[in-house]
Amino acid sequence: xxxxxxxxxxxxxxxxxxxxxxxxxxxxxxxxxxxxxxxxxxxxxxxxxxxxxxxxxxxxxxxxxxxxx
Numbered sequence: 001x002x003x004x005x006x007x008x009x010x011x012x013x014x015x016x017x018x019x020x021x022x023x024x025x026x027x028x029x030x031x032x033x034x035x036x037x038x039x040x041x042x043x044x045x046x047x048x049x050x051x052x053x054x055x056x057x058x059x060x061x062x063x064x065x066x067x068x069x
Contacts, residue, residue, distance in 0.1 A: 011058055015047070015053070015058055015061060015062070016047045016048065018062075018065060019033065019044060019047065019061065019065070022065055022068070022069075023044070026068070030044035030045060031044070031045075036064075037060070037061055037064040038057070038060065038061065
């Protein structure tokens with residue numbers, strides 16, 4: 001069972017939705033995105049399985065999405 005940090009609310013759900021939208025619009029594989037954005041090719045797969053990233057990780061992914069848009 002995933003552990004939810006205080007104050008995150010539904011942010012992981014929204015983050016996954018935004019990452020999935022980015023993957024489709026840029027025609028990029030999930031593993032490549034994870035490797036480039038986080039240095040972790042399993043990152044997106046883990047999000048899909050319920051991983052709830054820390055606030056710092058969410059900020060890092062959001063910054064990557066904004067810089068690559």
